[in-house]
Amino acid sequence: MATLRDVAKTVGLSAATVSRALSGHPYVDERTRGRVVRAARELGYRPNALARALRVQTTRTIGLIIPDIHNDFYAESATVLQGAFEEHGYRLILCISNSDPAHDRSYLRTLAEHRVDGIVHVPSSSIDAHELDAGGRRIPVVELLRHSPDAQFDAVLSDDFDGAAALTRHLLALGHRRIAMLTGPGAFSTTRYRVDGYRAALREAGLGPNDELVLYGSYTPECGHDATRAVLARTPRPTAIFSSGSRLTNGVLRALAEACVRVPDELSLVAYEDPEWYAISVPPLTCYTLPLREMGRVAADTIIARVAEGATPRPPVVLRFAGRLIVRESTAPPRA
Amino acid sequence: MATLRDVAKTVGLSAATVSRALSGHPYVDERTRGRVVRAARELGYRPNALARALRVQTTRTIGLIIPDIHNDFYAESATVLQGAFEEHGYRLILCISNSDPAHDRSYLRTLAEHRVDGIVHVPSSSIDAHELDAGGRRIPVVELLRHSPDAQFDAVLSDDFDGAAALTRHLLALGHRRIAMLTGPGAFSTTRYRVDGYRAALREAGLGPNDELVLYGSYTPECGHDATRAVLARTPRPTAIFSSGSRLTNGVLRALAEACVRVPDELSLVAYEDPEWYAISVPPLTCYTLPLREMGRVAADTIIARVAEGATPRPPVVLRFAGRLIVRESTAPPRA
DNA sequence: CTGAAAGCGCTAACAA
């Protein structure tokens, strides 16, 4: 009920004219437009975005695939993106992949079937660009925070290498030598760059790679908890922990509290990222903060630009954003 | 490129047969189906969900409108809902309203235009049910956590009254008499029920309504921070604070730390909800935890059921979920 | 300035 035709019938005009009147077409008699608008309102006419999209071959919808919404990292990105898209008249379809490659791919496929105009993707898998062919063109993709192995897409990333190096150097400067690194799956680009940054800083300080102190896992509180227990059991016990993600940090703190290990007296702690609660943690955490808002903004602008330019094949652009070391109270020189 | 027709042409069949073959229709020769499937794959055929939706008059898409994704309360709901919808083959369109009534309404409208099959809504405004008429029927809505004034929709809520009362009674039992309540906008149903619960508990204890100790604001860290400063400046100073939302709590803790007020020695603190970080806060926070996963699950089932049953007008069902008081270490008897 | 006609890509009667 109440389609364009119904409105047309009511005012005794053709559907074409009603369409023009309603969509602000210039060559419509203003009196006609008035009648149409009024009739539309009275009939409770609500345009069918599907039919429109089918006709004009564009949905004004962008897909966003993120691994986890509890992570401030992604929550912030989603918020910024949604705001930016709204300003440009795009809708957002959100998919939560749980960092599962199978989910990841299946979401990519359904987004393609829904003919989204573009996709912002925090990848959990390497993707076959072919999957993105739909409706005769390839859907533009911007990768956010992580990038997939083959660097075939635009990407908006943080400078994980420098961030991890900065955090590690800070600990080294305080005198720490045995620094445990807790991190996520080695398959993620973020994890790899952070571990590389950590190693590079150790190397600068003339220390070996210390690879037995790098604990891989998943970016979850449980994992942070268990890894911390494992670290505490090592002899000699490390004097500092580097937590590579905020959900890990949660578990780290819980394990530390359970074991009654005081921070920073007995153990120093640094963490990647800076969710709201790091600053009110006791003690407040030394961390590496990222310009998430700016990154989200740029990702949105990038995907919108790609959508606008159409299928013009332009080589992918990779942007890296520097973060900033924030020294708070969770780090101190190691005890003699 | 690569539409159903293209596939049909390639294998020398009609579009109808190809459609049937691909959608698992029973009466299709298995050899035919094989040929079709192979051809589809080779051509990189990707069905157009828009065209399908237009034809079958259903999108298998549900809209979710939440105020804020940083709030664990909503993040958890979004996660659960997304998972549940996925199992049932529904997509999720996420909208973040920022608790702004204008946004809220505009999202409702675009969701209706996109002919979502249903909407899960954390309302920030009273909505005119008329807005939801689209395509000849009214889009089913389930309200989550809050409800709009006129109770015209199904709703899945927490028992805010009892939760606030439980938290307040806990403080009263410890001997507190001046309990400040920090809360959000009085326009939200959650806020009102929580304040009512607080008042009821005071009344049980033979205390007056204490309304000058109820501070309304918005559910943000800044607001929690400023309200806490205001509370600390009161004479006589309240001996306990009740924070009615997790983002408020963040600001409360920051203000308390700045003012060097020790919890619970100098001041007790209770908080509504139980995000991950409450337990690792120092001290761990006494709080009222909600069965968010279950609530999300029920909301999903409810909206799916409503969608399935079509337009059958059934009176709205309101469900309230009880939470649970968790006593941790942020509460103690007031100092003499 | 307005209307007629065609068609976006798909599915569902109905017929064969």
Added chain:
DNA sequence: TTGTTAGCGCTTTCAG
């Protein structure tokens, strides 16, 4: 088991 036909609701040439 398959094909023909019609049409979901909209926009956009092309004519008038």
